[in-house]
Amino acid sequence: MSRFVMEFERPLAELEEKLVDLKALDLAAELHLGEEIAELEAEVEQLRVTVYQALSPWERVQVARHPERPKTQDYVAALCSEVFELHGDRLYGDDEAIFAGLATIAGRRCMVIGHRKGKNTKENIRRNFGSPHPEGLRKARRAMLMAEKFGLPLVTFVDTQGAHPGLEAEERGQGWAIAENLATLAALRVPVVAVGIGEGGSGGALAIGFGDRLIMLENAYYSVISPEACASILYKDSSRAPETSACLQMTADDLVRLGIADEIVPEPLGGAHRDAAAVFARVESAIASALDTLCGQELGGLVEKRFVRLSSIGVFTEGE
Amino acid sequence: MSRFVMEFERPLAELEEKLVDLKALDLAAELHLGEEIAELEAEVEQLRVTVYQALSPWERVQVARHPERPKTQDYVAALCSEVFELHGDRLYGDDEAIFAGLATIAGRRCMVIGHRKGKNTKENIRRNFGSPHPEGLRKARRAMLMAEKFGLPLVTFVDTQGAHPGLEAEERGQGWAIAENLATLAALRVPVVAVGIGEGGSGGALAIGFGDRLIMLENAYYSVISPEACASILYKDSSRAPETSACLQMTADDLVRLGIADEIVPEPLGGAHRDAAAVFARVESAIASALDTLCGQELGGLVEKRFVRLSSIGVFTEGE
């Protein structure tokens, strides 16, 4: 059971706690509260459905950021066998905020790339909370080009607040690194499957976050700007993020509606961390079926289709 | 007239000074020393020929390092018109030890790359005495690839003690940067003319220092190791460099004999700095005629010829 309580879960958590207390009391004092307990249990169950069903965009953002939410390395551990991690950009450094490696998923040899958040503060400091520097994105690009050279389908796991916003990242060309990846991904001559597993923060997410298929977890989000930053700009008040997260249309549903994502993997009530094993199985089967469809295709056609689809994204008028 | 006196020039310089003194004395005291002056002048002239003709390898090394020797930027200024300098590797920095730019030589649009030493201490500090860091070599590589993309012949000016030997250069992959350049140069689909104008120090020189033609100035050297370092290793005594500079066979003559260089541009007696204009004219005409020969050739064949020639360098036995 999760220890971290999200804001909107609080009423449920309180009721759950009350139920635990009641049970303990019953047991300790032999009060025979069976009926009261059953009643409370029903109440909890109902509230759970009320709380978790039809989450608002802002609630989904919280689920997507939940510290116990499965992360890239969890997916790699659960879905991948015979993993060989690749390190470094051969230029400057090895950025632990990005995982890259050879891995076998659903019986297929693949190249896997993902944002790598930590599970605790120590890991998060080393991995910079999953926010890549240019060297991380350049490592990812090296892995993309290796995948292309050896005909390995590329699978990416997207989960970042965004590319690192800092002095050194700017000095080493954060924008340049992102743009190179976009150009490379767009033309890569192997199938590319991207999976949004948590946060999809702007350019840092996009730099490994599109391809022939975009699979979104139900509570994953993908946005041009964080709802807080958007609220800051619009209202000079980042606490209005709940509003802007709705305006920005950044949920999995929105992305499918906008023609950007292809498929939604449902999560257990309460979020992926409530039953990670079930999520892993669903994600594996979604990736497997995407690869089944894509790997048979002629490569020139595949890349052309990707380009045409990318080129068709956007809503505008031609004028008079 | 040169102000910097090389070791082996000293007797000549002393005699020249004596001559100047004598003339001044004659003028001041009206001693009518015409005959003595004429005698001394003849002596100076004879010594000049003796000193400068048939320079030893170590003497050539000193000429190649002469602080007033024409440098890459002097060649660019003298030979090139409509220059547009390109900066940066798009990865980390802009290394002033390397010049790269679009330039017109002898009426041909070219890409020009060269090691860039300074003319004084201030310039030399900024340009690191012409010893590139990885970012300089990567800027050069970017220029090579741009030359290939747009069909511009590549002309390089080689003049470096070597790639920078330092902590940061190692951290950023000095060896990696050199190797990438070697691979790129070897396969570049445009004509490549390299000109050894001064020092050719090991890997840092080679990284921009070979191609379809290697033109050497008469007193330029090119070596696998500096004669001092070689003496250090062999004799634990770097002052034995005069010996090792002969052993290493690093002069222009040696290089032609070994089949590595194609052509020697003669220098004025005493070195290129004695009459830079004459040297510029000869170098320009050598480059022009190399480009005339190379630019008409079919590119696949050109690159194949370069590869075959490179592959044939080496002396060994197949054994039994």
Next chain:
Amino acid sequence: MPISDWFKAREGRRYTVASADKSADLPDGVWLKCPSCKHTLYQGALENTLQVCPHCTHHFDMSAPDRVLSLADEGTFEETEAGLSSLDPLRFSAKKSYAQSLASAKEKTGLAEAVVTGRALLGGHPVVLGAMDFRFIGASMGSAVGEKIARAFALAQAEDRALILAVASGGARMQEGMLSLMQMAKTSAAAERLSRAGVPYISILTNPTYGGVTASFPVLADVILAEPGALIGFTGPRVIEQTIRQSLPKGFQTAEFLVQHGMIDEVVARGDLRESIARVLDYLCLGDVPDAALGAACPILTEGGDE
């Protein structure tokens, strides 16, 4: 006035950077203070100096129409996709609705969108030329900007014309949400295609260029130029200071800083841009100028049949 008329009205004007002494006889009109040297300037006079302060060479923002005219050979600019403009697919409404923002931007600028594109000659070279206009919602990139940029790439490729893009932008247009983010991938994909086709592409980064725009098509150019003092980066300095609490060095993210850090090729003053670009094109577009200064001396490289 429709933009086509505007172009007509502007045609024939010569743009030169005025020398400092011209400032003496400024006529009456709208006055402004140069943020750099604090001199008071007549706004109308800046039109004769490419919007460059005659006292200190501070580069003021330049409109997209002014920009394309300042770069194109006289009388050669023909606009393309002039009517293409944004819709409001998310019905984005916060303090001010996106629809309102669009309407007022159009009114203020007379433009249909934040980027103007077209065919032109530049130094005699046939080019596709585009410029972004910061006055139009911060020249942010939404669907329409992305589409116009992508079409400019496609046109350059189809007609084998070099592409010249003068960039300014606050970043992605958040009012179009993910549609806007995806324009980064879309324009980068277009840039990659042009590059593979071997068609030259030069970008000019002007003040300010930030966010998702920096991280897409502008930095994929063969040669990247920037105007003096232009601020260019992925994350803005305020966000960096707030998020990471790093103090930033003087000159951070200026064009000059970026040259030092290896990211751009050269800082070029506005008045020299046309000449610099023409010079670069002389190298990258070998053969497309019938009377190239060098005539037959251009290297004619023959491709082998082994490809």
Next chain:
Amino acid sequence: MPISDWFKAREGRRYTVASADKSADLPDGVWLKCPSCKHTLYQGALENTLQVCPHCTHHFDMSAPDRVLSLADEGTFEETEAGLSSLDPLRFSAKKSYAQSLASAKEKTGLAEAVVTGRALLGGHPVVLGAMDFRFIGASMGSAVGEKIARAFALAQAEDRALILAVASGGARMQEGMLSLMQMAKTSAAAERLSRAGVPYISILTNPTYGGVTASFPVLADVILAEPGALIGFTGPRVIEQTIRQSLPKGFQTAEFLVQHGMIDEVVARGDLRESIARVLDYLCLGDVPDAALGAACPILTEGGDE
């Protein structure tokens, strides 16, 4: 004993890293002190541990024949170019003549040159396998080493076999002057050709790898592995300290340092190398192992006719 006999004699031996307790019953013989843990070790026993200290896993230098046998599937290594060896083109003679150095290196090692190459299987994959031998004039690269390496690249390309090179070297062989420097370009050119042909190439950097060798073929591999603690760099630490007077951090130029700085993919203990390489080849050589563990599940990508 000719090297072919040596290989025969060694065939059939199994190499495993011995567990620590085996050290108790070492027989008499040549003893040495581990430079890392200071334990006294029987040299013969190291042959059973891939020359790895059983106490602290310090990796001792490994001969080229030991190396290729430790990597190849049992009984599959067939040497190529065995007779190719150096001449003395410069008649290089300093304190000791090059000819003398060559003769004594040959005698000491039983090898004709500082690199051994051949065909083999590795994890069932057909490969070209090479290893350098530091005992042979510091495994420096002269004409013969360069030629054998270049031929290994050519063979790998001609037979579509992955190339595996275990590298150790002090750098270029200065006794061959410029002929030696040019081997850097020659081997890099060969590496570039193999890469363009799409044939996999894995290098293993072992202690020490320096100078012109670091700056050529080894670092052009698709995947670069290194042994724990191996020192790898372009300029050696002593030269840096003398030339630049920089003080160097602890662990400078170790394999681990290079992973941190993004230059190599992974540090792999000697005992795990064969398995790691086989695993990587399973990805990079899809389809060349008839009974690949994944059978039909390997992605078969079809190339279009548009290339």
